[in-house]
Amino acid sequence: MLVVAAGLVAALVMVPLGYVVWFTWSLGPVETWELLARPRVGVLLRNTAVLLVGVVAVSTTVGVACAWLVERSDLPLRGLWHVLFVAPLAIPAFVNSYGWVSLTPAVQSYGGAVLVVSLSYLPLVYLPTVAALRTLDPALEEVAHSLGHDRWRTFRTVVLRGIRPGVLGGALLVGLHVLAEFGALQMLRFPTFTTAIYDHYRSAFNSAPANVLASVLVLGCVGLLVAELWLRGDVALWRVGSGATRAVPRVRLGRMRPVALLGAAGLVALSLGVPVSSLVRWLLVGSSTAFPLGELAATTATTAGLGLAAAALTTVMALPVVWLAVRHRGRWATLFERAAFGAHALPGIVVGLALVAVSIRTVQPLYQTVPLLLLGYAILFLPRAIVSIRSSLEHAQPVLEDVARSLGEPPARVLVRVVLPLLRNGLGAGAALVFLAVSTELTATLLLSPIGTSTLATAFWSHSTSLAYGAAAPYALLLIALSIPATWLLSRQVQRGATR
Amino acid sequence: MSRVQVTGLRKAFGARQVLDGVDLQVDDGEVMAVLGPSGCGKTTLLRIIAGFLEPDDGEVGFDGSVVARAGAGVPAWERRIGYVPQEGALFPHLDVRHNILFGLPRRERTDAVLGEMLELAELPGDLAARYPRELSGGQQQRVALARALAPRPRVVLLDEPFSSLDAALRVSAGRQVTRVLRNAGTTALLVTHDQGEALSLADRVAVLDEGVVAQVATPAELYGAPRTVRVGTFVGDANLVPGVLAADTAKCALGVVALRTRPVSPEGSTVTLLVRPEQLRLSRPEPGGSTGRVEEVTFYGAQVSVRVALPDGTSLLARVDAAGVPVVGDRVGLHVVGAAGVYP
Numbered sequence: 001m002l003v004v005a006a007g008l009v010a011a012l013v014m015v016p017l018g019y020v021v022w023f024t025w026s027l028g029p030v031e032t033w034e035l036l037a038r039p040r041v042g043v044l045l046r047n048t049a050v051l052l053v054g055v056v057a058v059s060t061t062v063g064v065a066c067a068w069l070v071e072r073s074d075l076p077l078r079g080l081w082h083v084l085f086v087a088p089l090a091i092p093a094f095v096n097s098y099g100w101v102s103l104t105p106a107v108q109s110y111g112g113a114v115l116v117v118s119l120s121y122l123p124l125v126y127l128p129t130v131a132a133l134r135t136l137d138p139a140l141e142e143v144a145h146s147l148g149h150d151r152w153r154t155f156r157t158v159v160l161r162g163i164r165p166g167v168l169g170g171a172l173l174v175g176l177h178v179l180a181e182f183g184a185l186q187m188l189r190f191p192t193f194t195t196a197i198y199d200h201y202r203s204a205f206n207s208a209p210a211n212v213l214a215s216v217l218v219l220g221c222v223g224l225l226v227a228e229l230w231l232r233g234d235v236a237l238w239r240v241g242s243g244a245t246r247a248v249p250r251v252r253l254g255r256m257r258p259v260a261l262l263g264a265a266g267l268v269a270l271s272l273g274v275p276v277s278s279l280v281r282w283l284l285v286g287s288s289t290a291f292p293l294g295e296l297a298a299t300t301a302t303t304a305g306l307g308l309a310a311a312a313l314t315t316v317m318a319l320p321v322v323w324l325a326v327r328h329r330g331r332w333a334t335l336f337e338r339a340a341f342g343a344h345a346l347p348g349i350v351v352g353l354a355l356v357a358v359s360i361r362t363v364q365p366l367y368q369t370v371p372l373l374l375l376g377y378a379i380l381f382l383p384r385a386i387v388s389i390r391s392s393l394e395h396a397q398p399v400l401e402d403v404a405r406s407l408g409e410p411p412a413r414v415l416v417r418v419v420l421p422l423l424r425n426g427l428g429a430g431a432a433l434v435f436l437a438v439s440t441e442l443t444a445t446l447l448l449s450p451i452g453t454s455t456l457a458t459a460f461w462s463h464s465t466s467l468a469y470g471a472a473a474p475y476a477l478l479l480i481a482l483s484i485p486a487t488w489l490l491s492r493q494v495q496r497g498a499t500r
Numbered sequence: 501m502s503r504v505q506v507t508g509l510r511k512a513f514g515a516r517q518v519l520d521g522v523d524l525q526v527d528d529g530e531v532m533a534v535l536g537p538s539g540c541g542k543t544t545l546l547r548i549i550a551g552f553l554e555p556d557d558g559e560v561g562f563d564g565s566v567v568a569r570a571g572a573g574v575p576a577w578e579r580r581i582g583y584v585p586q587e588g589a590l591f592p593h594l595d596v597r598h599n600i601l602f603g604l605p606r607r608e609r610t611d612a613v614l615g616e617m618l619e620l621a622e623l624p625g626d627l628a629a630r631y632p633r634e635l636s637g638g639q640q641q642r643v644a645l646a647r648a649l650a651p652r653p654r655v656v657l658l659d660e661p662f663s664s665l666d667a668a669l670r671v672s673a674g675r676q677v678t679r680v681l682r683n684a685g686t687t688a689l690l691v692t693h694d695q696g697e698a699l700s701l702a703d704r705v706a707v708l709d710e711g712v713v714a715q716v717a718t719p720a721e722l723y724g725a726p727r728t729v730r731v732g733t734f735v736g737d738a739n740l741v742p743g744v745l746a747a748d749t750a751k752c753a754l755g756v757v758a759l760r761t762r763p764v765s766p767e768g769s770t771v772t773l774l775v776r777p778e779q780l781r782l783s784r785p786e787p788g789g790s791t792g793r794v795e796e797v798t799f800y801g802a803q804v805s806v807r808v809a810l811p812d813g814t815s816l817l818a819r820v821d822a823a824g825v826p827v828v829g830d831r832v833g834l835h836v837v838g839a840a841g842v843y844p
Contacts, residue, residue, distance in 0.1 A: 397589060399585045399586075399589045400589055400591055402550070402552050402576070402583060402585065402589075403583055403585065403589050403591075403644075403647075404591075404602070405551070405552070405575075405576040405577045406550055406551075406576055406577075406579075406581050406582065406583035406648070406653075406657075407577075407582075407583075407602055407603030407647070407648070407651060408577050408578070408580065408603050408651055409577050409603070410575070410577045411577075414577075417602070418591060421591075421593040421594075422591075422592070422593055424593070
C-alpha cells in the first residue's frame with residue numbers, strides 16, 4: 001500500500017515533466033536541434049551555469065558556518081541569531097531584489113545576482129544543517145578528539161560527514177531554486193533559461209522554443225539530482241550509540257568572538273537590513289503608495305488559505321515517499337523520491353502551463369479551480385517537505401516502532417503515537433516551508449489560479465512590474481508579515497529539538 | 501506468564517542460513533538465557549518470537565497455541581510480549597510516566613499503576629516526569645523493563661539489554677533486572693553473548709551455535725558438563741588435554757584423571773579431556789608427578805590466573821587463590837581436582 005501511495009504521488013508529480021518530454025519528443029529531433037543551436041541558447045546556458053555554481057557555493061559555505069556558530073559555538077544571543085538567520089525566508093527573493101534594485105542598479109550584474117539570490121536562499125542550507133547538527137551524537141566528536149584530531153580536522157572528518165545529508169539536501173534545494181528562479185532574476189536583469197522560457201510563453205502561449213528550453217532545464221535538474229545522489233552515498237544515519245543524545249559542549253570562540261559577531265551582523269544587515277529599509281522607504285516616501293484596505297485584506301485571506309491547504313496536502317503526499325526512501329531503500333524507493341524531486345527544477349510557469357494543457361485535454365472541469373492550483377503547489381514544493389521529513393526520519397530509530405508493536409499497538413496506532421511525534425519537528429518544518437513557499441509563489445499562481453483570485457505575490461508583481469514601487473510596497477509588507485509566523489514557528493521547532 | 505515452545509525454526513537471509521532448525525522450550529515463569537557468539541542467530545530467534553520477523557519454516561507457540569509459522573502468524577501487537585532491546589530504546593518524545601504507561605489502554609494509565617511499576621522496577625517516584633535523556637543508563641534500562649512489564653506480557657524478551665552499560669553497572673543492573681523479572685513471575689528470554697551474564701542471571705541457558713541449539717542446561721550443568729568441546733570452551737575458560745582411555749579414568753600429561761561421564765569410545769582410544777582452570781592445583785614439584793614452568797601470572801584480586809607450560813609445550817591455565825602465588829619462571833607441580841570432561 002505504501003508503494004502504491006508513493007507511486008501515485010510520484011506519478012502525479014511526473015505529469016508536468018512528462019508533458020514537456022512528450023512535447024519535445026513529438027516535435028522531432030530536427031526541429032529540436034534547430035531551436036537549440038542558436039547563440040542565444042549558449043549565452044543562457046553559460047549564465048545559468050555560472051549563477052548556479054556561484055549561488056550554491058556561497059549559500060552553502062555561509063549557511064553551514066552560520067549553523068555551526070549557532071549550534072556549536074559560544075556566540076552570544078544564539079536564539080536571536082537563529083531567528084535572524086531564518087528570517088530571510090520571510091522575504092521572497094523577488095521582494096529582496098526589489099529592495100536591492102531600488103537601492104542601487106549596480107546589482108544588475110553577475111556578482112549582484114549571486115549576492116542577492118544567495119542571501120535569499122541561505123536559510124535553505126542553514127535550517128537542515130542546524131537540524132542535522134542537533135541530532136549528531138556529540139560522542140563522535142569526542143572520539144575524534146581522542147584520536148588526535150584537532151577541532152578543525154574533527155569538523156571536516158566527523159561533523160561534516162555526519163551532517164552531509166542535511167547540507168547536501170539544502171544545497172540541492174538551493175540549486176533547484178536557482179534553476180527555477182524567475183521573479184528575482186527578471187528584476188536583476190540576469191537572463192537565464194527560466195526567464196527566457198517565461199518571455200517565450202508571454203509571446204506565444206504554448207510555443208515550441210519554450211518547451212525545448214524547458215527540457216534542457218530538466219536535464220540540468222536531473223544532473224543536480226544525480227550529483228547529490230552520488231555525493232550522499234548510501235549511509236544510514238540513525239544513531240547506534242547508547243541511550244538518548246546528550247547535550248553538546250560548545251566551542252569557545254575566544255578572540256574570534258568579535259569577528260564572528262561582526263560577520264553575523266554584517267550578514268543580517270545585507271539579508272534583512274537592505275530589503276526592509278528599502279521597503280520602509282517606499283512605504284514612507286513613495287508617491288504611488290496607497291492603502292486599499294478591503295482589497296489588501298481579501299488578498300491576504302486568500303493567500304493564507306491557499307498556503308494552509310497546500311501545506312497540509314504536500315505533507316501528506318511527502319510521507320509515503322520519504323518513508324519508502326528511508327526505511328525500504330531500494331530501486332523503487334529511490335526512483336520515487338527522485339521523481340518527487342524532479343518537478344521542482346521546472347519553473348512554476350512550466351508546471352502551471354503543463355497542468356493547464358493536461359487539464360484542458362483530459363479533465364476539463366478541473367481547469368482553473370482551486371484543487372488544480374493546490375496540486376500545482378504540491379508538485380512544486382514537495383521537495384521542501386521531503387527534505388525536512390527525511391532528515392528527522394533518518395534519526396528515528398526503527399527499534400522504537402518494534403517496541404511499540406510489542407506493547408500491543410497495531411501499525412496505524414504506532415504511526416500516531418510514536419512515528420508522527422518523532423517526526424514532529426520534520427513535519428512542522430516541512431509544512432512551514434511549504435506554507436512560506438506558497439504564500440510567495442508567483443508564476444504558477446499567475447497561471448493556475450481561478451479567474452479573479454489574486455494573491456499577495458501576484459498583486460505585488462503586477463504593481464512592481466508597472467514600476468508602481470510605492471503601490472507594491474503594502475503587498476510586500478503583507479507578504480513578509482504573513483510569512484513571519486511560519487518562519488518563527490520553524491525556528492522555534494528546530495530549537496525545541498535541542499531542549500528536549 | 502506462559503510457556504514458550506519453539507520447534508524446527510528456520511530462517512535464511514539470502515544464502516545465509518541463520519537459523520537451521522531451532523528447538524527450544526522455555527517453561528512458565530522461567531528466565532532463560534540464549535547464549536551464543538555474535539552472528540549465531542540469537543537476535544533473529546528473538547525477533548521471530550517477538551513477531552518482527554517471519555520464519556521460513558517451523559513454529560513458535562505460546563502455551564500450546566501457535567503464534568508464528570511461515571506465511572501465518574499472530575502480529576506482534578497481538579502477541580502480548582514484552583520487548584527490551586539494546587539500550588532500552590525509550591521513546592525520546594515521552595517522559596518516564598508516558599513511556600511506562602504506553603502499552604496500557606487509556607483508562608488503565610493511572611498513577612496507581614505507574615507507582616506499582618516504578619516500585620517493581622526499583623525506581624524512585626520522582627523520575628516519572630523526567631525525559632529519557634535525563635536518566636542514567638541503568639535507569640533507562642529499568643524504565644524500559646517497567647514499560648515492557650506494565651501490560652502484563654506473556655513473555656518478556658530481552659535483547660542484549662546490558663551490553664551498553666559499563667562493567668560494574670552491568671552486574672548490578674543484571675541482578676536487578678532478573679530480580680524484577682522473578683518478582684513479576686514472568687517468563688523471560690534473555691539474549692546475550694556474555695557467558696558471565698547468561699550463567700549468573702538465568703535459570704537455564706540455551707547455547708545457540710551455527711543456527712542450532714547446541715545444549716540447554718542449568719548454568720552449573722552447562723559449565724560443569726558441557727555436551728561438546730565447542731560448548732565447553734564457549735561457556736568458560738577450558739584446558740584441552742589429549743589423553744588415552746583406561747577403564748574409568750584417562751591417562752594424560754597431568755597424570756591419571758577421573759572422568760565425569762562414561763566415555764563411549766573403547767578402552768585405549770585417544771580422547772580430549774576438558775579441565776577447568778580452577779580444577780588445576782599448583783604445588784611444589786613432586787618426584788614422579790607432572791610439572792610445568794610458570795609462563796604468565798595475571799592478578800585479578802581474590803583470584804589469580806597462572807599460565808603453565810608443560811615439558812611437551814602444552815600451555816595450561818590454572819586459577820588459584822591469591823595466597824602463595826608462584827612467579828614467572830618457577831617450576832611447579834600440577835594435579836587435577838575432580839573429574840574431567842571427556843570427548844572423542
